[in-house]
Amino acid sequence: MYPIIHKEFLAPTLGKFIIKAPFIARKRQPGNFVILRVEETGERIPLTLVDSDPANGTITLIVQAIGKTTKLLLTKKAGDVLTDVAGPLGSPTPIENHGAVACVGGGVGTAELLPITRALKQAGNVVYSIVGARNKELIILEKDMYEISDRLFVTTDDGTYGRKGFVTDQLKDLIEGGLGIKAVYAIGPLPMMKAVANLTKNYGVHTLVSLNAIMVDGTGMCGGCRVTIDGQMKFACVDGPEFDAHKVDFDELIMRNRTYVDLEKISIERFEQEQVKLQEALS
């Protein structure tokens, strides 16, 4: 059993959790994630380890509500317990001093990017960060990213905050701006990571992306998270989740991630009906 120590909303559909998980807290490295199950009948879902506090034995997760499990998780509060949390999983991000790097986060991907950005800064890099989202409300962790970056740029698709446009517009300017950017770390929705990969390929700038394949065990046992990298089959949970962006078959992964859309819809509709009933019963 894994108790929730602290919970807060960063945005209406975005929650931050501090959870007691001492073994995981001790071993977390940037790029690692956990697989958790909220309750006995629940699904196992992967979430990035945004931070950890080994002394207090806690880990930090940031969750965006998009389907049944993440929405259910957001209904949980301090004092509640999660049935299972396993980790730290995945290969840690290779952190080097490249000189200057760009860290690009889209949506909840910014949360996943935060520990990597911090590690890159600590390794001595000059860090240019770009945080993007659809609108102002969905921009997260701006302050945290600001503190660990040499420069921070914000973009929104609708222009409600920061520069109007996509993170790739800003990234293009940075690469062309003669800052000597040697590597790019990009985490966000698949179409965003694909766009970043296409852009940086033109400039020959080494780029890493974190692939959010559908996972079950997270230990290399099912092969459900398989992705194609440079024509080779890799398991995102153990070989990744980060891969050389220029070698990823994004279209294949985008297709694979749609496998369960109809069933996910059944799940979420049922969950929302239950929530309504629960509210009615309470009032």
Next chain:
Amino acid sequence: MNYVNPMKPSERMKLPRQHSIEQDAEIRSHNFKEVSYGVNEALAMQEVQRCLECKDPVCISGCPVSIDIKSFIQYILKKDFVGAVNKIRESNYLPAICGRVCPQESQCEEICTLGKKHEPVAIGKLERFVADYEMQHNLFVPPVIKESREEKVAIVGSGPSGLTCAAELAKLGYKVTVFEALHAVGGVLRYGIPEFRLPRNILDMEAERIKALGVEIITNFLVGRTATIDELFDEWGFKAVFLGTGAGTPTFMGIPGESLSGVYSANEFLTRVNLMKAYDFPNYDTPIKYGKAVAVIGGGNTAMDAVRTSKRLGAEKAYLIYRRSRKEMPAREEEIHHAEEEGIEFVLLTNPIRIVSDVNNWVSGIECQRMELGEPDESGRRKPVPVKGSEYIIPVQTVIEAIGQKPNPIIQQTTQGLDVSKRGTVVVNEVQATSREGIFAGGDLARGGATVILAMRDGKTAASAIHEYLLSKHNGKKQAIPEPFAELTVA
């Protein structure tokens, strides 16, 4: 034991072999309840009459853990069912499981004397009967642990090898902790073998009995990541480690179309259904997708389980595609027979070469090539060779690959000095010691895919070796690490 069956051997030989009571094939192919109810008391009493009580009970040498089969049968003859199960438990701590999934026909029953001219004694069914009897009547009494020892031993993986090793060491008085990566114990018994062959309450009960010996089980703990083996020694204070992490990593055929939606490894398919209970979606959250027609590739137990599971989920056509003939299938005979009864369509001497899709990237068919049997290969089985121009497409919406597994490399990659074979198995000697002092290994991790009972035997052998190792350490003697001998291989 002085009970003597009053019947003459010639009379006993005339008695027919008793069979399990089973759910009707048509009904059971639509539910997840256990296929076989086993034998009841009356049938068991008839079956034990058949045993010839051989002076040289060869059956025992056919059992990988040397259960004293003759004696346990005599207990049953005396109607002392608890005596019988306790006799079994001296050699095998998981009788309710082995009685269900052990390939008896190629072990104890294969060499049973009665089987030479007649059908062998139904040893597996009897084993299951006494284990179930004890459970139904709540008669289990945990063995008394006579000594308590200081040393802590870590067991990695809660499959049959790990659980057996844990039980044996706990009985010797050691403090034992089992680390399991998943949220539930049992290994393949939990996520691979379906409920209709091994009900979960049986598995839960056997796991409880291991805990009753004082064994601590920590789930959600992936050794290599949550802590490394070296940390288990240096920081956690374990004095010896047994690795029983199995061979869980699926292999794929490498044919075009394997990334399409609707293609599963058997492991993923079975894990979703068994561990995550996807058959009860949306009461359980994990989804599974299967079409009206499902093709499973392979001929082993895993393939059989996947194809029978597909049928139960509701597939109208469930094909099993295998490149050799029925005779060469590695699956247990009973499972092949059950699959046939349940209406599984066997597509034999056929090899898939490509998976084809519709416009939405969903599987729409599997292209196959007919095969014919050529010369025998190294394994003695006749090698299938493709028939030119025989390609054709079977329309299916789901493809499940069950062509084999290899060990998960996480521990091997994070532990220095552990010898690993080309196939990825950990190299062990005859007492299951690895190339590193204090680390032992067994089960599928050391053998590649094998069986439950062989995994258990390795767990037992390792437990004795760990005991000796710790005793010798205690006396200040160094462990003699025997030469690693040629890898054990099991077809």
